[in-house]
Amino acid sequence: MYIPFGNEILNEKDISELIENKSDFKVxxxxxxxxxxxxxxxxxxxVKVDTLNEIIAEEYDEFNVEEMDEDELFEExxxxxxxxxLDMEEFLPEASLIDxxxxxxxxxxxDIKLIFLIGSDETEERKMRDVMRKLITQCE
Structure with missing residues (x-):
């Protein structure tokens, strides 16, 4: 299925390739x-937990993963x-909304699993929230 993003028209495969080639995420x-x-x-x-640990270690000099309990680590x-x-918006089409x-x-x-939505900037944010809620219940 193709979706217009301003002057660009992309399908699922195009978006999937962008995600895998320009981020630490695996589709x-x-x-x-x-x-x-x-x-x-x-x-x-x-995204691999090891990748997250590297980012955390770079951002927080005094952060020690071993000192956190599992709930705190999970939330982090x-x-x-x-x-x-959400930072992937840097390389995704300008005329897009993501969640x-x-x-x-x-x-x-x-690894950590997550749901990622992308729609054209004409998509209502309310609709994206509804779709996200539905997809999360399908995954759990």
Whole structure:
């Protein structure tokens, strides 16, 4: 499915390639059909915990992962992965709206899973929130 972003027209594969080539995220699943909408793409992404630990260590000189309990670490990983996903707007089409919601720390793969939505700037933010809520319940 193609979506116009201003002067650009991109499909799920184009967006997926941008994500994997220009970020630390891996596309786990294309969830675009699950949105039941023609004006947005959705993906399940993952980012390695080791990558998050490196970023945390660079940003916080005195931050020590071993000193945190699992709940604090979980919250830090979720917020950092969401922040990283939202930073992808730098290389995505200018005429786009994005949203990201981290939902799981997968210990077997040692990564954080999140849902990533992208729509044209004509998409209502309310609709994006509704779609995000629906996709999160599908993942959990």
């Amino acid at each position: 786990i699943k294309d969830m675009t059909r699950g949105t039941k909408r023609e004006d947005m793409h959705a993906f399940c992404l993952s 990983y979720l917020s950092l992965s969401e922040e990283m996903a 990201a919601k981290a939902y799981k720390w997968d210990n077997s793969d040692n």
